[in-house]
Amino acid sequence: MKKEFINKHGSIRNSNLELYRIVVMLLIVAHHFVVNSGLLDVMYEHTLSVNSIFLFLFGAWGKTGINCFMLITGYFMCKSNITLRKYVKMISEVLFYNIFISLLFLVFGIGSIKDVLEGLLIVRKVDSSNFIACFLVFYLFIPFLNILLQNINQKQHQYLIGLLAFLYVFLGTMPKFSVVMNYVSWFSFLYIVAAYVRLYSINNRKWGYWTTLFILFAIMSVIICLILGDKFDKQIAYRFVSDSNTFLAFAIGFCSFMFFKDLKINKSGLINTIGGSTFGVLCIHANSDTMRKWLWGTILNVKGAYYLSIERLILFSIISVLGVFIICIIIEIIRQKLVENRILSWIEKSTIYGKINERVELL
Numbered sequence: 001m002k003k004e005f006i007n008k009h010g011s012i013r014n015s016n017l018e019l020y021r022i023v024v025m026l027l028i029v030a031h032h033f034v035v036n037s038g039l040l041d042v043m044y045e046h047t048l049s050v051n052s053i054f055l056f057l058f059g060a061w062g063k064t065g066i067n068c069f070m071l072i073t074g075y076f077m078c079k080s081n082i083t084l085r086k087y088v089k090m091i092s093e094v095l096f097y098n099i100f101i102s103l104l105f106l107v108f109g110i111g112s113i114k115d116v117l118e119g120l121l122i123v124r125k126v127d128s129s130n131f132i133a134c135f136l137v138f139y140l141f142i143p144f145l146n147i148l149l150q151n152i153n154q155k156q157h158q159y160l161i162g163l164l165a166f167l168y169v170f171l172g173t174m175p176k177f178s179v180v181m182n183y184v185s186w187f188s189f190l191y192i193v194a195a196y197v198r199l200y201s202i203n204n205r206k207w208g209y210w211t212t213l214f215i216l217f218a219i220m221s222v223i224i225c226l227i228l229g230d231k232f233d234k235q236i237a238y239r240f241v242s243d244s245n246t247f248l249a250f251a252i253g254f255c256s257f258m259f260f261k262d263l264k265i266n267k268s269g270l271i272n273t274i275g276g277s278t279f280g281v282l283c284i285h286a287n288s289d290t291m292r293k294w295l296w297g298t299i300l301n302v303k304g305a306y307y308l309s310i311e312r313l314i315l316f317s318i319i320s321v322l323g324v325f326i327i328c329i330i331i332e333i334i335r336q337k338l339v340e341n342r343i344l345s346w347i348e349k350s351t352i353y354g355k356i357n358e359r360v361e362l363l
Contacts, residue, residue, distance in 0.1 A: 015268045017072055018275025020260035024068040025278040030321045031062025032286055037296035038303040040235075047230040047237075050310045056222055056237050058317055063244045064218075066131060067253030070187050074194025075261070078149060082142050084356055085344065090139070090279075092343050094122050094132055096335065097283040101291060111290045119288070132283065134183035138191075145188060149195050157196050164189045172245040186245055193254065197261070207259040214251045221248060273333065280332025285324050295324070 034040065034055055043052040098119030105111030123133040149157065168181060168189055196202065221240040229236045241249045265271075285295060296302045305316050347353055 015271045015275075016260050016263040016265050017075075018268075018272045019263075019265065020068065020257070021072065021275040021278045022271070024065045025281050026321060026325055027061040028065040028282065029285060029325050030317070031059045031065065032292070033296065033302060033317065033321055033324075034059025035062070036286075036292045037300075039306060042303060042306045044229075044235050044237075047226055051306055051308075051313055053223065053226065054310060054314060055306070055317070056226060057219060060218065060222055060238060060241050061252075063241060063246070064249045064252045066183075066244050067190060067250055068257055070190040071194040071253060071257040073187075074191035075198050075257075077142050078146060078191070078195035078198050081146070082139060084353070085348070087136075087139060088347055088353070089340070089344060090136065091122065092340070092347065093280065093335075094136070094283055095120070096339065096343070097280070097287055098122065101284070101287050105290055105294070110294055111288075115288060115290055131183065131286075134187065138184045138187040141184070141188060142191070145191055145195075149192065149199065154200055157192070157199075161189075161193055161196060164192065168245045169247055169250050172243070173240070173247040181243075181245055183244075190253075194257070197258070202258075203262060204258065205262075207255050207262070211252060211255040211259050214248060214255055218248045218252060274329055277329050277332040277336070280335065281325060281328040284328045284331060 034043075039055060039059075043055055046052050099116065102111050102115040102119040106113065106116060123137060152160070168186060172181065218241050222237055225236045225239045228234070240246050243249065244253075285291065300320050302320070305313060308316060
Protein backbone atom coordinates (compact mmCIF):
# COMPACT_ATOMS: atom_id res chain seq x y z
CA MET A 1 0.00 0.00 0.00
CA LYS A 2 1.39 3.39 -0.95
CA LYS A 3 2.44 5.46 2.04
CA GLU A 4 0.49 8.71 2.51
CA PHE A 5 2.21 11.82 3.81
CA ILE A 6 0.15 14.17 5.96
CA ASN A 7 1.06 17.82 6.35
CA LYS A 8 0.64 19.96 9.44
CA HIS A 9 -2.77 21.09 8.23
CA GLY A 10 -4.03 17.50 8.23
CA SER A 11 -4.10 17.15 4.43
CA ILE A 12 -2.26 14.64 2.30
CA ARG A 13 1.08 16.16 1.35
CA ASN A 14 1.49 17.21 -2.25
CA SER A 15 5.16 16.90 -3.15
CA ASN A 16 4.87 19.81 -5.59
CA LEU A 17 3.86 22.19 -2.80
CA GLU A 18 6.36 20.65 -0.39
CA LEU A 19 9.07 21.33 -2.98
CA TYR A 20 7.71 24.87 -3.10
CA ARG A 21 8.12 25.17 0.68
CA ILE A 22 11.75 24.09 0.36
CA VAL A 23 12.53 26.62 -2.36
CA VAL A 24 10.77 29.40 -0.46
CA MET A 25 12.56 28.67 2.82
CA LEU A 26 15.92 28.72 1.03
CA LEU A 27 15.03 32.18 -0.29
CA ILE A 28 14.07 33.31 3.22
CA VAL A 29 17.37 32.05 4.64
CA ALA A 30 19.18 33.89 1.82
CA HIS A 31 17.26 37.05 2.76
CA HIS A 32 18.33 36.71 6.38
CA PHE A 33 21.89 36.04 5.23
CA VAL A 34 21.90 39.56 3.80
CA VAL A 35 19.66 41.64 6.08
CA ASN A 36 20.49 40.09 9.48
CA SER A 37 24.26 39.91 9.14
CA GLY A 38 25.24 43.57 8.98
CA LEU A 39 26.02 43.24 5.28
CA LEU A 40 23.63 46.02 4.29
CA ASP A 41 25.82 48.64 5.95
CA VAL A 42 28.79 47.65 3.81
CA MET A 43 26.67 47.14 0.69
CA TYR A 44 25.26 50.66 0.84
CA GLU A 45 28.78 52.05 1.20
CA HIS A 46 29.65 50.45 -2.15
CA THR A 47 26.20 50.51 -3.73
CA LEU A 48 27.09 49.78 -7.35
CA SER A 49 29.95 47.34 -6.87
CA VAL A 50 29.53 43.87 -8.35
CA ASN A 51 29.53 42.31 -4.89
CA SER A 52 26.80 44.64 -3.65
CA ILE A 53 24.56 44.13 -6.67
CA PHE A 54 24.86 40.35 -6.32
CA LEU A 55 24.05 40.45 -2.61
CA PHE A 56 21.11 42.82 -3.05
CA LEU A 57 19.61 40.42 -5.59
CA PHE A 58 20.54 37.34 -3.54
CA GLY A 59 18.63 38.61 -0.52
CA ALA A 60 15.68 40.28 -2.21
CA TRP A 61 13.08 37.52 -1.83
CA GLY A 62 12.37 37.16 1.89
CA LYS A 63 9.11 39.13 2.02
CA THR A 64 7.94 37.36 -1.11
CA GLY A 65 8.63 34.07 0.66
CA ILE A 66 6.28 35.00 3.50
CA ASN A 67 3.48 35.44 0.96
CA CYS A 68 4.23 32.04 -0.52
CA PHE A 69 3.92 30.26 2.82
CA MET A 70 0.67 31.97 3.68
CA LEU A 71 -0.87 31.13 0.31
CA ILE A 72 -0.11 27.46 0.97
CA THR A 73 -1.79 27.75 4.37
CA GLY A 74 -4.90 29.34 2.90
CA TYR A 75 -5.11 26.79 0.11
CA PHE A 76 -5.18 23.85 2.53
CA MET A 77 -6.96 25.31 5.55
CA CYS A 78 -9.96 26.82 3.75
CA LYS A 79 -11.37 23.29 3.53
CA SER A 80 -10.12 22.13 6.89
CA ASN A 81 -10.55 22.96 10.54
CA ILE A 82 -8.02 23.87 13.15
CA THR A 83 -7.82 21.58 16.15
CA LEU A 84 -6.30 22.17 19.54
CA ARG A 85 -3.73 19.46 18.80
CA LYS A 86 -2.56 21.25 15.64
CA TYR A 87 -2.23 24.54 17.47
CA VAL A 88 -0.51 23.06 20.51
CA LYS A 89 1.86 21.24 18.17
CA MET A 90 2.98 24.55 16.62
CA ILE A 91 3.25 26.34 19.96
CA SER A 92 5.24 23.49 21.48
CA GLU A 93 7.66 23.60 18.54
CA VAL A 94 8.20 27.34 18.92
CA LEU A 95 8.58 27.11 22.70
CA PHE A 96 10.94 24.16 22.43
CA TYR A 97 13.37 26.05 20.25
CA ASN A 98 12.99 29.30 22.18
CA ILE A 99 13.84 27.61 25.47
CA PHE A 100 16.38 25.09 24.17
CA ILE A 101 18.39 27.60 22.15
CA SER A 102 18.35 30.33 24.81
CA LEU A 103 19.44 27.83 27.50
CA LEU A 104 22.19 26.54 25.23
CA PHE A 105 23.46 30.06 24.65
CA LEU A 106 23.28 30.73 28.40
CA VAL A 107 25.40 27.66 29.17
CA PHE A 108 28.08 28.80 26.73
CA GLY A 109 28.02 32.36 28.02
CA ILE A 110 26.52 33.87 24.87
CA GLY A 111 23.02 34.69 26.09
CA SER A 112 21.39 35.77 29.34
CA ILE A 113 18.57 34.86 31.71
CA LYS A 114 16.56 37.61 30.06
CA ASP A 115 16.77 35.73 26.74
CA VAL A 116 15.41 32.58 28.42
CA LEU A 117 12.51 34.47 29.99
CA GLU A 118 11.69 36.26 26.74
CA GLY A 119 11.68 32.90 24.99
CA LEU A 120 8.66 31.93 27.08
CA LEU A 121 6.71 34.85 25.62
CA ILE A 122 6.12 33.61 22.09
CA VAL A 123 3.85 36.57 21.24
CA ARG A 124 5.87 39.56 22.40
CA LYS A 125 5.37 41.66 19.26
CA VAL A 126 2.71 41.36 16.59
CA ASP A 127 4.36 43.23 13.74
CA SER A 128 6.37 42.63 10.58
CA SER A 129 9.51 41.88 12.61
CA ASN A 130 8.01 38.74 14.16
CA PHE A 131 6.50 36.41 11.56
CA ILE A 132 6.06 33.47 13.96
CA ALA A 133 4.10 35.46 16.55
CA CYS A 134 1.87 36.94 13.85
CA PHE A 135 1.27 33.52 12.33
CA LEU A 136 0.24 32.02 15.68
CA VAL A 137 -2.19 34.88 16.29
CA PHE A 138 -3.54 34.71 12.73
CA TYR A 139 -4.13 30.95 13.01
CA LEU A 140 -6.84 31.60 15.60
CA PHE A 141 -8.82 33.57 13.02
CA ILE A 142 -9.03 30.68 10.55
CA PRO A 143 -12.37 29.22 11.79
CA PHE A 144 -14.00 32.64 11.48
CA LEU A 145 -12.50 33.29 8.06
CA ASN A 146 -13.83 29.92 6.90
CA ILE A 147 -17.31 30.78 8.16
CA LEU A 148 -17.14 34.04 6.21
CA LEU A 149 -15.93 32.41 3.00
CA GLN A 150 -18.47 29.60 3.17
CA ASN A 151 -21.32 32.09 3.39
CA ILE A 152 -20.50 34.40 0.50
CA ASN A 153 -20.84 33.67 -3.21
CA GLN A 154 -18.11 33.83 -5.82
CA LYS A 155 -18.91 37.40 -6.87
CA GLN A 156 -18.82 38.63 -3.27
CA HIS A 157 -15.53 36.79 -2.79
CA GLN A 158 -14.12 38.63 -5.81
CA TYR A 159 -15.27 42.01 -4.49
CA LEU A 160 -13.68 41.28 -1.11
CA ILE A 161 -10.36 40.40 -2.75
CA GLY A 162 -10.55 43.49 -4.93
CA LEU A 163 -11.24 45.80 -1.99
CA LEU A 164 -8.41 44.37 0.12
CA ALA A 165 -6.01 44.33 -2.84
CA PHE A 166 -6.71 48.00 -3.50
CA LEU A 167 -6.16 48.90 0.15
CA TYR A 168 -3.09 46.79 0.86
CA VAL A 169 -1.35 46.16 -2.47
CA PHE A 170 -2.15 49.14 -4.68
CA LEU A 171 -2.01 51.85 -2.02
CA GLY A 172 0.77 49.98 -0.21
CA THR A 173 2.94 50.18 -3.32
CA MET A 174 2.24 53.81 -4.19
CA PRO A 175 5.05 56.06 -2.89
CA LYS A 176 2.84 58.84 -1.49
CA PHE A 177 0.49 56.59 0.48
CA SER A 178 1.04 55.18 3.94
CA VAL A 179 -0.96 52.04 4.62
CA VAL A 180 -1.09 50.86 8.22
CA MET A 181 -0.69 47.10 7.96
CA ASN A 182 0.16 44.33 10.34
CA TYR A 183 0.90 40.79 9.34
CA VAL A 184 -2.27 39.37 10.91
CA SER A 185 -4.51 41.39 8.58
CA TRP A 186 -2.18 40.81 5.62
CA PHE A 187 -2.18 37.05 6.25
CA SER A 188 -5.98 37.19 6.27
CA PHE A 189 -5.93 38.77 2.80
CA LEU A 190 -3.56 36.10 1.46
CA TYR A 191 -5.74 33.42 3.04
CA ILE A 192 -8.81 34.81 1.28
CA VAL A 193 -6.94 34.86 -2.05
CA ALA A 194 -5.70 31.27 -1.70
CA ALA A 195 -9.14 30.12 -0.59
CA TYR A 196 -10.65 31.58 -3.76
CA VAL A 197 -8.18 29.56 -5.84
CA ARG A 198 -9.12 26.38 -3.97
CA LEU A 199 -12.88 26.90 -3.75
CA TYR A 200 -13.33 27.86 -7.40
CA SER A 201 -10.57 25.69 -8.93
CA ILE A 202 -8.61 28.49 -10.61
CA ASN A 203 -6.09 27.11 -13.11
CA ASN A 204 -3.89 28.52 -15.87
CA ARG A 205 -0.98 26.95 -17.72
CA LYS A 206 0.91 30.25 -18.08
CA TRP A 207 1.76 30.88 -14.43
CA GLY A 208 5.39 29.97 -15.05
CA TYR A 209 5.70 32.73 -17.62
CA TRP A 210 4.07 35.27 -15.32
CA THR A 211 6.36 34.23 -12.47
CA THR A 212 9.43 34.70 -14.64
CA LEU A 213 8.19 38.06 -15.90
CA PHE A 214 7.55 39.46 -12.43
CA ILE A 215 10.89 38.16 -11.15
CA LEU A 216 12.60 40.02 -14.00
CA PHE A 217 10.64 43.17 -13.09
CA ALA A 218 11.74 42.77 -9.47
CA ILE A 219 15.39 42.38 -10.48
CA MET A 220 15.11 45.48 -12.67
CA SER A 221 13.47 47.42 -9.81
CA VAL A 222 16.32 46.57 -7.44
CA ILE A 223 18.99 47.60 -9.95
CA ILE A 224 17.20 50.83 -10.94
CA CYS A 225 16.61 51.74 -7.28
CA LEU A 226 20.29 51.07 -6.55
CA ILE A 227 21.30 53.50 -9.30
CA LEU A 228 18.82 56.15 -8.15
CA GLY A 229 19.70 55.61 -4.52
CA ASP A 230 23.39 56.03 -5.26
CA LYS A 231 22.68 59.26 -7.14
CA PHE A 232 20.43 60.78 -4.45
CA ASP A 233 22.11 59.14 -1.42
CA LYS A 234 19.04 57.06 -0.52
CA GLN A 235 18.83 53.49 0.73
CA ILE A 236 15.97 52.36 -1.49
CA ALA A 237 17.24 49.17 -3.14
CA TYR A 238 14.25 47.12 -1.95
CA ARG A 239 11.64 49.83 -2.46
CA PHE A 240 9.33 47.60 -4.53
CA VAL A 241 9.98 44.32 -2.69
CA SER A 242 10.63 45.74 0.77
CA ASP A 243 7.44 44.42 2.32
CA SER A 244 5.02 41.62 1.62
CA ASN A 245 2.23 43.89 0.42
CA THR A 246 4.24 45.59 -2.33
CA PHE A 247 2.91 44.68 -5.77
CA LEU A 248 5.94 42.73 -7.00
CA ALA A 249 6.30 40.74 -3.76
CA PHE A 250 2.62 39.81 -3.95
CA ALA A 251 2.62 39.11 -7.70
CA ILE A 252 5.68 36.85 -7.57
CA GLY A 253 4.32 35.02 -4.54
CA PHE A 254 0.90 34.44 -6.09
CA CYS A 255 2.12 33.46 -9.57
CA SER A 256 4.82 31.12 -8.26
CA PHE A 257 2.27 29.51 -5.92
CA MET A 258 -0.07 28.93 -8.84
CA PHE A 259 2.79 27.46 -10.87
CA PHE A 260 3.87 25.01 -8.17
CA LYS A 261 0.26 24.14 -7.30
CA ASP A 262 -0.22 22.59 -10.72
CA LEU A 263 3.32 21.27 -11.13
CA LYS A 264 3.24 17.56 -11.91
CA ILE A 265 5.87 15.60 -9.97
CA ASN A 266 5.84 12.15 -8.39
CA LYS A 267 5.23 11.90 -4.66
CA SER A 268 8.55 11.89 -2.85
CA GLY A 269 9.06 10.86 0.76
CA LEU A 270 12.29 12.86 0.92
CA ILE A 271 10.70 16.06 -0.42
CA ASN A 272 7.70 15.66 1.88
CA THR A 273 9.87 15.08 4.93
CA ILE A 274 12.08 18.09 4.23
CA GLY A 275 9.09 20.27 3.27
CA GLY A 276 7.33 19.32 6.49
CA SER A 277 10.35 20.46 8.50
CA THR A 278 10.76 23.94 6.99
CA PHE A 279 8.88 25.71 9.81
CA GLY A 280 11.58 24.37 12.11
CA VAL A 281 14.24 26.00 9.93
CA LEU A 282 12.60 29.36 10.60
CA CYS A 283 12.23 28.66 14.32
CA ILE A 284 15.94 27.83 14.60
CA HIS A 285 17.93 30.18 12.41
CA ALA A 286 15.73 33.26 13.05
CA ASN A 287 15.14 32.43 16.70
CA SER A 288 16.42 35.63 18.33
CA ASP A 289 18.80 38.55 17.97
CA THR A 290 21.38 36.50 19.85
CA MET A 291 21.05 33.69 17.32
CA ARG A 292 21.31 36.10 14.41
CA LYS A 293 24.49 37.71 15.75
CA TRP A 294 26.04 34.35 16.60
CA LEU A 295 25.13 32.60 13.35
CA TRP A 296 25.76 35.31 10.77
CA GLY A 297 28.43 37.19 12.70
CA THR A 298 30.47 34.84 14.86
CA ILE A 299 30.13 31.53 13.02
CA LEU A 300 29.97 32.59 9.37
CA ASN A 301 31.38 36.16 9.55
CA VAL A 302 29.16 37.08 6.62
CA LYS A 303 30.05 40.75 6.83
CA GLY A 304 33.74 39.94 6.44
CA ALA A 305 33.03 37.81 3.38
CA TYR A 306 31.89 40.88 1.46
CA TYR A 307 35.45 41.61 0.35
CA LEU A 308 35.97 38.23 -1.30
CA SER A 309 36.20 38.05 -5.07
CA ILE A 310 32.79 37.85 -6.70
CA GLU A 311 33.29 34.18 -7.61
CA ARG A 312 34.20 33.23 -4.04
CA LEU A 313 31.44 35.43 -2.60
CA ILE A 314 28.80 33.70 -4.73
CA LEU A 315 30.10 30.28 -3.68
CA PHE A 316 30.32 31.30 -0.02
CA SER A 317 26.77 32.70 -0.06
CA ILE A 318 25.23 29.60 -1.64
CA ILE A 319 27.12 27.16 0.59
CA SER A 320 26.28 29.16 3.72
CA VAL A 321 22.55 29.24 2.96
CA LEU A 322 22.45 25.55 2.01
CA GLY A 323 24.50 24.65 5.09
CA VAL A 324 22.22 26.53 7.48
CA PHE A 325 19.15 25.03 5.82
CA ILE A 326 20.42 21.44 5.91
CA ILE A 327 21.62 21.61 9.52
CA CYS A 328 18.31 23.11 10.66
CA ILE A 329 16.37 20.43 8.76
CA ILE A 330 18.37 17.69 10.45
CA ILE A 331 17.80 19.22 13.89
CA GLU A 332 14.07 19.58 13.23
CA ILE A 333 13.69 15.97 12.01
CA ILE A 334 15.47 14.76 15.16
CA ARG A 335 13.13 16.88 17.30
CA GLN A 336 10.09 15.43 15.54
CA LYS A 337 11.32 11.87 16.03
CA LEU A 338 12.53 12.12 19.64
CA VAL A 339 10.66 14.95 21.33
CA GLU A 340 7.43 16.03 19.63
CA ASN A 341 5.14 13.08 20.37
CA ARG A 342 6.34 12.85 23.96
CA ILE A 343 5.58 16.51 24.60
CA LEU A 344 2.17 16.30 22.92
CA SER A 345 1.28 13.15 24.83
CA TRP A 346 2.16 14.82 28.13
CA ILE A 347 0.15 17.95 27.30
CA GLU A 348 -2.91 16.00 26.13
CA LYS A 349 -3.09 14.17 29.47
CA SER A 350 -3.50 17.43 31.35
CA THR A 351 -6.92 18.47 32.65
CA ILE A 352 -6.72 21.97 31.21
CA TYR A 353 -6.09 20.55 27.73
CA GLY A 354 -9.28 18.51 27.93
CA LYS A 355 -11.37 21.47 29.03
CA ILE A 356 -10.01 23.75 26.30
CA ASN A 357 -10.46 21.03 23.68
CA GLU A 358 -14.16 20.69 24.55
CA ARG A 359 -14.69 24.38 23.85
CA VAL A 360 -12.60 24.34 20.64
CA GLU A 361 -14.71 21.51 19.23
CA LEU A 362 -17.79 23.68 19.62
CA LEU A 363 -16.45 26.19 17.06
